[in-house]
Amino acid sequence: MTRLAELVLRRARERTGPGTMDATATDRQRWQPRWLRPTVAGLWCEPGRFYIDPTRPVDRAVITHGHADHARPGHRSTLATAETAAIMRARYGDDAGPVESLGYNVPLSLGDVVVRLVPAGHILGSAQVAIEYRGCRVVVSGDYKRRPDPTCAGFEVVPCDVFITEATFGLPVFRHPPDSHEVERLLQSLRLFPERCHLVGAYALGKCQRLIMLLRRAGYDRTIWLHGALVNLCNVYARAGVQLGPIGTVSGGARRALAGEIVLCPPSALADRWARAFPDPVTAMASGWMGIRQRVRQRGVELPLVISDHADWDELTATLDDVGAPGVLVTHGREEALVHYAASRGYRASALSVAGFEDEDD
Amino acid sequence: MRAFAELLEGLTFAPQRNAKLRLMDRYFRQRPDPDRGYGLAALTGDLAFTGAKPALIRELVATRVDPILFALSYDFVGDLAETAALIWPGGSPSASPPSLAAVVETLSGAGRKDVPAFVEGWLDGLDASARYALLKLITGGLRVGVSARLAKTAAAGFGGVPLAEVEELWHGLKPPYLDLFAWLEGRKPRPETRSAIGFRPLMLANPLDEDELDRLDPSAYACEWKWDGIRVQIAAGNGEARLFSRTGDDIGASFPDILADVDFAAVLDGELLVAREREIAPFNDLQQRLGRKAVTRAMMTRYPAHVRLYDILLDGDEDLRGLPLSERRRRLERWYDAHRPGRMDLSPLLEFADWARLAALRASSRAAGIEGLMLKQWRSPYLAGRPKGPWFKWKRAPLTADCVLMYAQRGHGKRSSFYSDYTFGCWRNGGDDATADELVPVGKAYSGFTDAELVELDRWVRRNTVDNFGPVRVVAPALVLEIAFDAVQVSTRHKSGVAMRFPRVHRIRWDKPAAEADRLEALRALIESAATGGEKLASGR
Numbered sequence: 001m002t003r004l005a006e007l008v009l010r011r012a013r014e015r016t017g018p019g020t021m022d023a024t025a026t027d028r029q030r031w032q033p034r035w036l037r038p039t040v041a042g043l044w045c046e047p048g049r050f051y052i053d054p055t056r057p058v059d060r061a062v063i064t065h066g067h068a069d070h071a072r073p074g075h076r077s078t079l080a081t082a083e084t085a086a087i088m089r090a091r092y093g094d095d096a097g098p099v100e101s102l103g104y105n106v107p108l109s110l111g112d113v114v115v116r117l118v119p120a121g122h123i124l125g126s127a128q129v130a131i132e133y134r135g136c137r138v139v140v141s142g143d144y145k146r147r148p149d150p151t152c153a154g155f156e157v158v159p160c161d162v163f164i165t166e167a168t169f170g171l172p173v174f175r176h177p178p179d180s181h182e183v184e185r186l187l188q189s190l191r192l193f194p195e196r197c198h199l200v201g202a203y204a205l206g207k208c209q210r211l212i213m214l215l216r217r218a219g220y221d222r223t224i225w226l227h228g229a230l231v232n233l234c235n236v237y238a239r240a241g242v243q244l245g246p247i248g249t250v251s252g253g254a255r256r257a258l259a260g261e262i263v264l265c266p267p268s269a270l271a272d273r274w275a276r277a278f279p280d281p282v283t284a285m286a287s288g289w290m291g292i293r294q295r296v297r298q299r300g301v302e303l304p305l306v307i308s309d310h311a312d313w314d315e316l317t318a319t320l321d322d323v324g325a326p327g328v329l330v331t332h333g334r335e336e337a338l339v340h341y342a343a344s345r346g347y348r349a350s351a352l353s354v355a356g357f358e359d360e361d362d
Numbered sequence: 363m364r365a366f367a368e369l370l371e372g373l374t375f376a377p378q379r380n381a382k383l384r385l386m387d388r389y390f391r392q393r394p395d396p397d398r399g400y401g402l403a404a405l406t407g408d409l410a411f412t413g414a415k416p417a418l419i420r421e422l423v424a425t426r427v428d429p430i431l432f433a434l435s436y437d438f439v440g441d442l443a444e445t446a447a448l449i450w451p452g453g454s455p456s457a458s459p460p461s462l463a464a465v466v467e468t469l470s471g472a473g474r475k476d477v478p479a480f481v482e483g484w485l486d487g488l489d490a491s492a493r494y495a496l497l498k499l500i501t502g503g504l505r506v507g508v509s510a511r512l513a514k515t516a517a518a519g520f521g522g523v524p525l526a527e528v529e530e531l532w533h534g535l536k537p538p539y540l541d542l543f544a545w546l547e548g549r550k551p552r553p554e555t556r557s558a559i560g561f562r563p564l565m566l567a568n569p570l571d572e573d574e575l576d577r578l579d580p581s582a583y584a585c586e587w588k589w590d591g592i593r594v595q596i597a598a599g600n601g602e603a604r605l606f607s608r609t610g611d612d613i614g615a616s617f618p619d620i621l622a623d624v625d626f627a628a629v630l631d632g633e634l635l636v637a638r639e640r641e642i643a644p645f646n647d648l649q650q651r652l653g654r655k656a657v658t659r660a661m662m663t664r665y666p667a668h669v670r671l672y673d674i675l676l677d678g679d680e681d682l683r684g685l686p687l688s689e690r691r692r693r694l695e696r697w698y699d700a701h702r703p704g705r706m707d708l709s710p711l712l713e714f715a716d717w718a719r720l721a722a723l724r725a726s727s728r729a730a731g732i733e734g735l736m737l738k739q740w741r742s743p744y745l746a747g748r749p750k751g752p753w754f755k756w757k758r759a760p761l762t763a764d765c766v767l768m769y770a771q772r773g774h775g776k777r778s779s780f781y782s783d784y785t786f787g788c789w790r791n792g793g794d795d796a797t798a799d800e801l802v803p804v805g806k807a808y809s810g811f812t813d814a815e816l817v818e819l820d821r822w823v824r825r826n827t828v829d830n831f832g833p834v835r836v837v838a839p840a841l842v843l844e845i846a847f848d849a850v851q852v853s854t855r856h857k858s859g860v861a862m863r864f865p866r867v868h869r870i871r872w873d874k875p876a877a878e879a880d881r882l883e884a885l886r887a888l889i890e891s892a893a894t895g896g897e898k899l900a901s902g903r
């Protein structure tokens with residue numbers, strides 16, 4: 001942290017006392033659910049005897065969505081939406097273990113609690129977990145976004161007592177532009193450089209399929225070419241009824257013929273040897289991080305597309321008000337700013353550190 | 363402002379020159395006057411505003427944003443204008459955001475205390491990308507990786523005219539360049555320039571192909587030393603004076619000591635150097651003076667600037683460029699005798715009867731300040747650009763050293779998937795345990811190898827990586843690169859205490875054991891200075 005930031009924060013803490021920045025120990029005991037708490041294996045629901053998105057193999061796991069830092073293989077039993085179950089099977093095969101699927105908004109008793117999976121709008125099958133125990137409702141948001149996504153069900157607001165929110169883009173500098181605007185920039189670049197292949201890095205699960213659908217909605221009906229690593233999950237989406245249109249797989253010698261075409265690949269492949277054989281590619285990347293110039297440079301990206309599957313700052317803060325939970329726990333990202341904001345708006349807010357999550361490439 | 367912001371963003375991230383040219387061309391085609399002219403001026407550095415400082419950005423943001431949220435954000439983003447642009451709580455950009463022209467014209471007419479209110483209003487009407495462009499524009503830090511010359515190249519390309527014509531006109535023109543664009547679009551004749559102090563595009567030399575020497579007649583060529591400074595043009599008349607770099611950038615502000623000596627009317631071509639008592643200092647000394655907006659008296663005393671003249675383009679109003687070099691040289695000598703400016707002298711002509719004598723001179727030219735030889739055809743007129751034939755540069759043979767590859771990083775653009783940036787080192791005694799040798803980095807090279815060699819080097823790096831630091835791969839000390847370079851200089855910024863000039867990979871020594879690479883002491887022995895250079899490099903007159 002810079003000296004300036006430290007100074008400002010220290011002054012603020014001195015001025016307002018510790019309560020606004022972070023809950024004191026006694027305060028925390030009063031409003032935070034003691035029956036749902038972080039452990040080394042993940043968020044543990046004691047009366048329900050399950051973990052949410054556990055980081056190591058457990059007896060019973062409830063999985064919010066298929067991203068690798070949330071859905072890990074090897075649990076004795078797993079509860080997830082049918083779509084998440086399909087994603088896990090496609091990724092892990094038999095290692096996924098037995099997955100029991102639960103439809104959206106179907107209440108299920110687990111131990112002494114009632115659990116509901118609610119659409120989170122993040123990727124296909126993604127869910128919030130709403131847990132009710134002795135008249136108290138806690139909602140774990142998982143990863144989410146609020147803007148419409150043609151590949152998955154939209155986020156649903158569940159009023160609750162405590163809202164545990166993600167904060168991947170939990171700083172007010174993250175305000176993602178409309179998707180259509182970013183897709184139009186990609187199409188404009190294709191018009192300006194029709195002889196160059198447009199190589200777009202996109203996270204294999206969610207971003208890739210959404211980007212394809214956004215292109216289709218913008219009227220792009222040519223074949224969209226895929227790196228081999230993206231094919232498997234696109235098939236899962238297609239089976240779930242997401243109509244991706246004409247798709248081709250990039251193979252060996254054909255790359256030279258892809259001038260003027262759109263090729264999607266995992267972000268890591270952009271700087272890989274794989275990227276070499278393309279004709280004079282425009283390197284693009286679709287990610288919420290692309291709003292920050294330093295990140296764009298680090299990646300060596302020529303055409304940054306700010307398209308994210310996570311809520312931006314405006315979505316995060318609006319969601320706090322929509323959900324209206326008096327208690328807010330912030331996790332999965334840049335917690336400090338959102339805790340500060342929530343506290344300044346009169347919520348009881350605190351950071352909740354759960355092990356094992358990484359910044360996703362989206 | 364929106365289109366300008368898109369242009370800047372495209373230019374910032376496009377690694378290739380061609381892509382940048384295409385982006386600028388599209389901008390000139392799509393934007394109306396006077397917007398495109400102001401856009402061009404912003405890229406060439408011909409717009410300057412007063413009253414818009416980074417402090418203004420801080421103050422404006424403080425009125426709108428919670429200080430803690432701002433501090434956390436600034437800490438994450440790392441750039442003030444970018445943080446402010448992103449965090450500015452503009453709800454919805456207005457349907458008619460201000461144009462670039464409106465911003466430029468309003469600001470240049472605004473009083474200092476009115477500026478904040480204007481900027482605040484614009485920030486409210488723009489989206490994040492345009493807010494960023496606005497803030498960078500008014501605080502004067504575009505940094506989009508486009509030189510003034512590249513922007514002029516794009517303008518010339520847009521109109522299908524030679525760059526030299528645009529450059530020659532340039533200093534008689536003012537933003538938003540309505541006449542220029544009218545001419546480029548064929549709607550009006552070429553603008554008249556009567557400015558005595560305009561830049562005249564330079565005549566450049568081609569590298570000499572030594573095999574061709576036998577076909578050239580020695581008596582047809584003048585020969586001078588090739589000075590290791592920077593090429594400049596002094597343009598003066600009507601009580602004004604300008605100092606231009608080779609690309610037409612006005613660098614006079616960095617060299618007031620040179621301009622103080624200019625009280626004549628002429629356009630002169632020469633080499634800018636640091637010289638003490640007419641003795642040329644290493645290039646490193648000149649570097650201390652380059653790129654400074656303001657220069658202190660102490661700097662000027664410590665690194666006195668000097669121009670060594672070799673050509674005259676205009677004498678008063680008389681254009682001499684059509685005359686042969688032999689005649690221009692006579693005119694230059696006559697002019698010099700009449701004026702004798704304190705910080706200038708003439709580049710001497712070297713006597714030689716045949717190419718063998720010249721080759722010997724070149725081989726002996728190891729002194730600082732000399733890069734090799736220049737050959738200029740006596741009958742050549744002064745032609746803009748790099749015509750094939752009349753002028754040659756014959757650089758002295760490069761020095762070489764065998765170094766060990768230490769670190770590799772990925773390149774940019776087409777090379778972004780290749781480990782193409784190499785840091786290499788030489789051996790020296792390792793501090794505490796004097797019996798063990800250690801490698802110390804002595805330079806970085808990005809060029810000199812073929813595409814095929816790059817593929818092999820990349821493969822070698824991937825197979826021999828022993829550690830990673832972020833994007834940097836540390837490789838086993840096992841590959842010897844023969845590095846060619848022009849000179850070695852003392853450097854306090856490098857751990858090794860030396861810095862190479864223009865290092866490049868000369869050969870990959872797959873065969874050579876790393877232990878047999880050169881030692882740092884060998885490089886140190888190549889450090890040169892005027893004092894030990896042997897030849898006294900004063901003007902012959």
Ligand SMILES: [Zn+2]
Binds near residue numbers: 065067070122143360
């Ligand atoms: Zn996720």
Ligand SMILES: [Zn+2]
Binds near residue numbers: 069070357360
């Ligand atoms: Zn996540």
